[in-house]
Amino acid sequence: MSLVTFPKSVRNYLIAAVALLLAGCGGKGQVANDSPGKEADSITVSAAVSLKDAFTEIGEIFREKTGKAIHFNFGASGVLQQQIENGAPVDVFASAGEKQMDALADKQLIEPGTRSNFARNSLVLIVPQRSEIPVSSFADLTLPAVQKIAVGNPRTVPAGQYSNEALAKMGLSDKVASKLILAENVRQVLEYVIRGEVDAGIVYSTDAKQGGANVKIAATADEDTHSPILYPIASIAESTQKAAGRQFIDLVLSVEGQRILANHGFAITGPANSNQ
Secondary structure, three states, X not given: XXXXXXXXXXXXXXXXXXXXXXXXXXXXEEEOOOOOOOHHHEEEEEEEHHHHHHHHHHHHHHHHHHOOEEEEEEXXXXXXXXXXXXXXXXXXXXXXXXXXXXXXXXXXXXXXXXXXXXXXXXXXXXXXXXXXXXXXXXXXXXXXXOOOEEEEOOXXXXXXXXXXXXXXXXXXXXXHHHHEEEEOOHHHHHHHHHOOOOOEEEEEHHHHHXXXXXXXXXXXXXXXXOOOOEEEEEEEOOOOOHHHHHHHHHHHHOHHHHHHHHHOOOEEOOHHHXXX
């Protein structure tokens, strides 16, 4: 039996499509309309997992206003960046860090004139609600009783990159290096803390809010200890739904979209803070 051999460009596209599908299995949300499956009736938005709750709500409003469905692919910003670089069919990208968007811009993979910073966040240290370890500052992470600290993998997770910067600035990197447990995304860090599988974790303040009564915020990192936590959004250059993608971006930047983000704990920036 002979095997079918695809051209390299086709193979790369198929690999990227499968990667996007697999990545979405653990964190993909969908706002469906009455006629899913029609390409013209849906867009795909790859977004940092910390945006999941806010974007799901904004997605419902987008569907009501436009009649189009949104297929969300939530994950670590670095992983989403790599998927787009490999040709994954994405219309809009929203990152939890400028580094990932800059990388796509350098490769001319985002649509010129569509990039804007739309939200800010802060970095906090959290512990399980029932923890009896006296952690009230980042310095307390050096206590012998603190044995496991969850952080995002700095290779792909912006929250992990900010955590690394903050720990280094505070002079704690070497002292806690052996205690670090690397997570695939910031929500996984939150889950580790909620389940008591670690003694502490470093997440965004919005994630701590989602943890509710299950976690306690022990400390907030000073802004001068890490790069500004800015969320950029842009249309992907190879998108086949550029007009609809721009509609979603405009909604995120609108008063309505910014209100939803604020309700979920984000510091809003608005359309005046574009970075094109």
